[in-house]
Amino acid sequence: SQKIEQNSEALNIQEGKTATLTCNYTNYSPAYLQWYRQDPGRGPVFLLLIRENEKEKRKERLKVTFDTTLKQSLFHITASQPADSATYLCALGANNNDMRFGAGTRLTVKP
Amino acid sequence: SQTIHQWPATLVQPVGSPLSLECTVEGTSNPNLYWYRQAAGRGLQLLFYSVGIGQISSEVPQNLSASRPQDRQFILSSKKLLLSDSGFYLCAWSVIGEGQYFGPGTRLTVT
Numbered sequence: 001s002q003k004i005e006q007n008s009e010a011l012n013i014q015e016g017k018t019a020t021l022t023c024n025y026t027n028y029s030p031a032y033l034q035w036y037r038q039d040p041g042r043g044p045v046f047l048l049l050i051r052e053n054e055k056e057k058r059k060e061r062l063k064v065t066f067d068t069t070l071k072q073s074l075f076h077i078t079a080s081q082p083a084d085s086a087t088y089l090c091a092l093g094a095n096n097n098d099m100r101f102g103a104g105t106r107l108t109v110k111p
Numbered sequence: 112s113q114t115i116h117q118w119p120a121t122l123v124q125p126v127g128s129p130l131s132l133e134c135t136v137e138g139t140s141n142p143n144l145y146w147y148r149q150a151a152g153r154g155l156q157l158l159f160y161s162v163g164i165g166q167i168s169s170e171v172p173q174n175l176s177a178s179r180p181q182d183r184q185f186i187l188s189s190k191k192l193l194l195s196d197s198g199f200y201l202c203a204w205s206v207i208g209e210g211q212y213f214g215p216g217t218r219l220t221v222t
Contacts, residue, residue, distance in 0.1 A: 004154075034210050034211075036210070041216075041218075042215065042216065043201050043203075043213030043214055043215055043216045044155070044201075044211075044213050045213070046209075046210030046211060046212060046213075047210075048210075049208075049209065049210050089154065089155070091155075091211075095207075097143060097160050097162065097168070099157070099211065100157075101147075101154040101155040102154055103152075103153055103154040104154060
């Protein structure tokens with residue numbers, strides 16, 4: 001069966017460091033991979049989309065990689081700040097009507 | 112700019128009572144619309160999606176139903192709620208090739 005795994009439930013890092021979150025998948029060939037941020041009690045906020053033919057995408061302090069051979073995406077936040085503390089979700093799909101979400105990784109950036 | 116509204120924000124309903132959650136989108140035409148449910152500490156589960164008025168696809172068989180009476184209106188309903196229907200319900204919209212944009216959510220507690 002299809003499986004999406006985000007590396008850990010929680011990740012704690014020091015302010016200013018780079019946070020790296022992992023999303024692995026099995027039994028899946030997604031055309032899209034997306035990353036979202038979710039704060040407690042709020043809906044997820046779309047951050048980045050990367051397609052299967054793209055290796056890397058950047059947006060400000062965010063960088064996403066997509067390795068279809070390893071079946072893995074890495075999500076990096078450089079120069080992390082306490083305001084980056086949130087849960088980050090990855091989502092994969094063949095199209096936008098078929099997106100499957102991981103359970104998320106809760107990131108805490110300590111000052 | 113586009114905005115998405117959901118109401119109510121919170122709801123407490125007894126088992127066996129009906130449910131109606133409403134979602135409306137402004138500032139876009141013919142969006143894809145989605146209903147998700149998120150259980151505590153879990154990932155998002157896609158319940159329904161719609162690519163146009165009157166067109167509903169169900170992902171999970173259950174006692175919930177969805178309708179899209181207008182282009183930018185999406186309604187989630189139930190005739191008789193179960194305890195297991197408790198959760199955080201999220202509506203989202205998208206256009207082809209982009210991420211999904213979520214509403215603020217409805218926290219439903221079935222007692």
